[in-house]
Amino acid sequence: MQKKIFLISILINVVSYFNLYPQAMPTYLNLDWDTNDSIYKKHSEHDFFGIFKNHYIEFIKSNFSNEIFIYETYHIKNQIKKLDSENVIFPVPNQNYLNLVDVVEAKAKIVKSDTTIYYNSEELKKFLKVEKSEFIDDHNYYVITNIEENDIVEFIYSIKKNYDFYGEKIIEESFPITSSKFILINNNLISNIKIYNSNNSYAKDTLINEKKAKYIDFKDIGATNNEQYSTYVANRLKVSYQCYNVNEEKNFDKRYWNAVIQYSKELFFPKAENQKAANLLEEIKKNNIIIPEDDISLANAIDNYVKNNFVITEDEPQIDNIDSIFTNKKTSNFNIVRVYTQLLKQANINYEIAISCNRFNMKFDPDFFNQMQLGEIIIYFPNSEKYLSPNRIEYRVSEAPYEFAGNYGIFIDKNLEYYFSEITPPSKNYSQIIKNIKVKIPKNLNRSKIDESRSYSGYWGLINRGYVYLSENEETDFLIDFFTINGLEDKKIKKYKIQNFDFKFNSNNTPLKINSSITTTNLIEKKDELIYIKIGKVIGTQSNLFEEEKRTNPIEINFANEYIYNIEVNIPTGYSIHDFSDLVKNIKYISVDGKIAARFNSNVKIMDSKLIIEISEFYDDLKYEKSRYNEFRDVINTAAEFYNSNLVLTN
Numbered sequence: 001m002q003k004k005i006f007l008i009s010i011l012i013n014v015v016s017y018f019n020l021y022p023q024a025m026p027t028y029l030n031l032d033w034d035t036n037d038s039i040y041k042k043h044s045e046h047d048f049f050g051i052f053k054n055h056y057i058e059f060i061k062s063n064f065s066n067e068i069f070i071y072e073t074y075h076i077k078n079q080i081k082k083l084d085s086e087n088v089i090f091p092v093p094n095q096n097y098l099n100l101v102d103v104v105e106a107k108a109k110i111v112k113s114d115t116t117i118y119y120n121s122e123e124l125k126k127f128l129k130v131e132k133s134e135f136i137d138d139h140n141y142y143v144i145t146n147i148e149e150n151d152i153v154e155f156i157y158s159i160k161k162n163y164d165f166y167g168e169k170i171i172e173e174s175f176p177i178t179s180s181k182f183i184l185i186n187n188n189l190i191s192n193i194k195i196y197n198s199n200n201s202y203a204k205d206t207l208i209n210e211k212k213a214k215y216i217d218f219k220d221i222g223a224t225n226n227e228q229y230s231t232y233v234a235n236r237l238k239v240s241y242q243c244y245n246v247n248e249e250k251n252f253d254k255r256y257w258n259a260v261i262q263y264s265k266e267l268f269f270p271k272a273e274n275q276k277a278a279n280l281l282e283e284i285k286k287n288n289i290i291i292p293e294d295d296i297s298l299a300n301a302i303d304n305y306v307k308n309n310f311v312i313t314e315d316e317p318q319i320d321n322i323d324s325i326f327t328n329k330k331t332s333n334f335n336i337v338r339v340y341t342q343l344l345k346q347a348n349i350n351y352e353i354a355i356s357c358n359r360f361n362m363k364f365d366p367d368f369f370n371q372m373q374l375g376e377i378i379i380y381f382p383n384s385e386k387y388l389s390p391n392r393i394e395y396r397v398s399e400a401p402y403e404f405a406g407n408y409g410i411f412i413d414k415n416l417e418y419y420f421s422e423i424t425p426p427s428k429n430y431s432q433i434i435k436n437i438k439v440k441i442p443k444n445l446n447r448s449k450i451d452e453s454r455s456y457s458g459y460w461g462l463i464n465r466g467y468v469y470l471s472e473n474e475e476t477d478f479l480i481d482f483f484t485i486n487g488l489e490d491k492k493i494k495k496y497k498i499q500n501f502d503f504k505f506n507s508n509n510t511p512l513k514i515n516s517s518i519t520t521t522n523l524i525e526k527k528d529e530l531i532y533i534k535i536g537k538v539i540g541t542q543s544n545l546f547e548e549e550k551r552t553n554p555i556e557i558n559f560a561n562e563y564i565y566n567i568e569v570n571i572p573t574g575y576s577i578h579d580f581s582d583l584v585k586n587i588k589y590i591s592v593d594g595k596i597a598a599r600f601n602s603n604v605k606i607m608d609s610k611l612i613i614e615i616s617e618f619y620d621d622l623k624y625e626k627s628r629y630n631e632f633r634d635v636i637n638t639a640a641e642f643y644n645s646n647l648v649l650t651n
Contacts, residue, residue, distance in 0.1 A: 027185060027209055028056035028073040029104065031156050037111045039079070039150060046223070047082035050177030051152070055169045058185040058211075059243055068163035069101065077154040078175075080147060090142040090155045094130070097138040099162040108144060111152040119144075165244045166370055172197075172224050172237040180218040182239050185211050192242040192252075194368045197235050214241075222552070228545065229632075230553035231360045240370055253369040260355075260374065261416050268341055268353045269414055276326035277342035280305075284343075295349045296384050300397045300507045302343050307393050307503070312336055336390045337377050344379070352380040354387070354400075356409030356423060359556075364408040366420035376404055378423070380411060385424070394466050396507035399426050402459050402559040406622045428620040430509065431458030431561040437538050439569045441524070445531060448523045449494075450485060450538060455511035459559045464512055468501045483514045487541040487643070488522045529650070530578060536645035539565055539615070544640035545633045555624035555632055563639075565615035569647065573609075579648040580604050583613055587638045589624065589631045597621040600638040611647060 034052075056073040080088070090108070093100050106124050110117040119127075129141045147153065171180050184191055185208055193203040193214050203214045216239065226232050244252060281302070288301040310329045313319070322338060325331040331339060344351050356364050357375040364373050378400055379388040387400040395401060405425035412418045433456055440449040456464045467482065468474050480496050495517035500510050525532045571577065589598035598619045605612040617639055624632045 026058055026060055026071040026158075027211065028058065028183075029071065029158055031073060031075055033109050033154060033156075034077055037116070037152055039152070046176060047084070048078060048080055048175045050173060050175060050180075050221075051077040051079055052179045052181070053077075053171070053173070053177050054181040054183075055171075055239075056181075056183045056185075057167065057169075057241070059163070059187055059189055070099075070161040070163060070167075071104070071158060072161065073156065073158040075154075075156050077152065079152050080149060083147065083149055088144045088147050088153050090144070090157075091139040092128075092142060092157055093138060093159055094140045097159075099164050101160040101162060104158040104160050106142070106157040107155075108142070109154040110144065110147070111154070112148060113150065166240070166242055166372075168238055168240040168370065168372065170236055170238045171218055172221055174224050176223045177221040178219075180221055182216040182218070183208065183213060184215075184241055184243070185213040186243050187211050188246075189243045190246050192368070194240045194365075195237075196240065196363075197237045201237075225552040227548065227551065227553045228543065229555050229557050229636075231363075231556050232553050233361050234359060234363050235553050240365075240368060242369065253367070256369045257410065257418060260410075261412055261418060265416055267338055268412060269416070270338075270342055270345055273346065274322055274326070274342050276323060277339075278346050280326060281343055281346045295347075296381065296386060296397055298347055299344065299349055299381065299386075299388060302340070302347065303388055303396050304504055304507070306336070306339055306343070306390075307396075310336065310339060312391060333391050334377075337379075340379060340388065340390050350381065350383055350414065351388075352382055352414070353412045354378045354380045354409045354423060355412075356404050356407050358403045359407035360403060366408055366410070376401075378404065378409075382413075387423075394462050394469065394503050394506065396503065398506060398509060399430065399458070400424075405559065406556075425560060425622055426458065428560040428562040428618045431460050431559055432456075432511075432564060433460050433561070434511075434564045435539070435566070437565065437567045439523070439533075439535065439538060439567065441533065441570055441572045443572045443574065445524050445526070445572070447519045447521050449517065449519050451517050452485065452538075453513070453515045454483070455513045457509050457511040458561070460561065461509070461512045462506055465501055465503055465506065468498070468512075469503065474498045474501050484516045484518055485538055485540055487537055488518070488520045490522055491518045491520045493518055531575065531649040531651070533569065533647040533649060534644075535567065535569060535583065535613070535647045536643045538567060539639075539643060542640040542643045543636065545636050546640070548633070551626055551629040554626045555629060556622055557619055557624075560618075560620050560622060562618035562620075563615070565613070565617075567613040567615070569611040569613070571609045571611065571649065575649045575651050577606065577611065577647070578650040580611065582645040583642070583647060585638050585642060585645075587634050589628070589635055591621065595620070597624065598632060598635045600635050600642070602642060615642070 054075040058071045060069055060071060092103060092106055106121050108119040108124060124142055127142045127144055129143050144153070169182060171182070184193065191214055195201050195203065195216065201216055201218055203216050206213050206215045221237060224232060224236050242252070284301050284305045310331060312333050313330055314332055319330070319332050320335060322342065325335060325339060355374050355377055357373045362373060377390065379390065386397050388397050389395040389401055392401055399405060400423045405423050407423055408420055409423050410418055411421055433454065435452060435454045438451045442448065468479060471479050475496065475498070480493055483498065484493060484496065485491065493516065495515070497515045499513040501512055505512070523534050523537065525534065583602055583604050585600060585602045587600050588596050591597040600617045602613060602615045
């Protein structure tokens with residue numbers, strides 16, 4: 001959080017140089033209640049729906065100075081068809097909300113079948129819940145009690161903010177909304193608006209009380225749909241806006257990108273050499289005598305040392321002082337970047353700074369400046385095309401975190417030149433799960449034995465090493481169960497060994513390895529004088545899209561990856577193969593350029609008294625065409641179908 005606030009504060013300092021002169025009084029303070037309180041029939045299939053959701057934003061000059069304030073009014077009206085609880089929650093900004101001066105007004109209206117209840121600002125205070133959250137610390141909540149089915153709830157709040165040239169509003173919610181208005185009164189300022197994730201909505205110039213304004217009218221907004229294989233939060237309908245003085249119009253976005261660089265250059269590319277950083281670098285080199293003479297090996301040694309010896313905290317005094325940071329080896333989530341840049345400077349390693357955001361929450365837009373995009377700092381090594389993630393303990397010098405890979409970002413080099421580029425995602429070969437499985441079926445068809453060796457590389461290795469790290473012991477009951485075949489009801493662990501579980505193995509993509517032996521009675525079923533071997537279960541449970549028929553979101557996966565399974569099954573004496581056709585599958589998704597972008601393929605061979613199954617499943621693109629969802633879905637579901645496949649024997 002400190003990191004984001006710092007980057008945003010850079011821009012607040014920049015805008016203080018500009019003189020702005022909007023005028024007039026706030027237009028949308030003290031809004032009246034909506035007069036139509038009839039029960040709505042629309043969206044009767046939903047438990048909760050929005051009648052309307054309106055945003056009003058106005059830039060206005062203070063009566064006492066040339067200071068600029070922003071007034072925002074939020075007016076919503078919802079109908080509760082069915083209750084999950086007796087409470088309805090309304091968020092309202094608190095003192096941590098960026099640039100907040102005051103909550104000017106907050107009031108609520110509850111329309112019941114036989115009465116209407118009104119709450120003013122003072123009365124609402126008894127419903128106010130102040131809860132600190134690791135993830136959301138800029139809002140409190142009004143929790144309105146005694147809500148009943150078919151109640152109509154209306155809520156209005158207005159806030160006063162200090163000037164900021166940028167803002168955004170999320171229009172879409174987790175429930176459908178009949179209509180939504182977005183009104184920006186810019187008065188004498190220049191305003192730009194960009195609408196995201198809508199093909200049929202446009203901003204119109206208008207006058208409201210003789211004030212220059214922009215107006216957007218949204219109709220029939222669908223609910224945010226949390227679908228698998230999507231960045232559904234980033235896909236929400238939203239409005240971003242800029243508001244600034246006419247003399248700033250020329251090269252506006254470029255000027256602010258430059259401002260980011262100028263206000264942060266010393267942090268990212270320090271000119272002065274720090275003696276404590278120099279001493280620490282020598283210590284790192286001495287403790288890593290075997291390091292080859294190349295930048296990436298040295299960068300990895302630096303990364304390993306920092307992540308094993310420095311503590312990130314937000315509560316230490318002198319947390320911003322670079323000498324204190326190197327002395328105490330404690331710093332903040334943001335200032336840890338300064339530790340790396342000082343050490344990399346001392347090591348004379350060429351690097352760039354990449355700033356971006358989590359693609360699952362926001363898509364980076366180089367064409368519309370938005371300080372909220374400046375959420376994550378990554379160090380990029382252009383000579384090797386590798387990345388270093390300063391505040392991600394699980395990562396080493398390799399690929400960027402998958403939440404940022406595939407998103408765009410701003411890259412800044414040592415000459416303070418910048419460019420925009422995609423943070424390149426790796427191919428499927430980087431992230432693999434490989435399982436070699438031997439299944440021994442006894443002659444009495446009782447308890448089967450399964451020997452398995454599996455490995456995880458790339459992002460799979462990172463994720464699963466994280467589970468080991470959080471468990472604080474590589475042989476907990478949870479991990480042993482997790483890293484052996486799941487979906488078998490009565491499995492008994494006979495052997496278990498885990499290797500290469502430390503985060504340091506991420507630096508050269510050394511696979512995490514697990515060897516195990518289990519027994520189970522869950523594989524064999526006798527039916528109609530045939531023996532069904534549920535061999536598909538040995539690959540473990542699979543995700544599926546069986547129930548998802550209609551697609552709302554574009555298709556986007558976490559990262560390109562590949563699964564390779566080699567399964568060997570002995571045929572017990574006295575039995576022969578009756579049918580294995582269920583095990584042979586081949587389905588693929590071919591991209592427009594002719595590349596096989598996704599595939600599930602399984603083949604069977606018979607060698608002596610053994611059945612050999614070879615499976616390859618991969619997804620080599622991050623994004624797949626929404627119009628071809630059924631083809632993508634077929635690949636996913638074929639893997640799930642294999643899980644339910646049988647080898648049929650007869651005696």
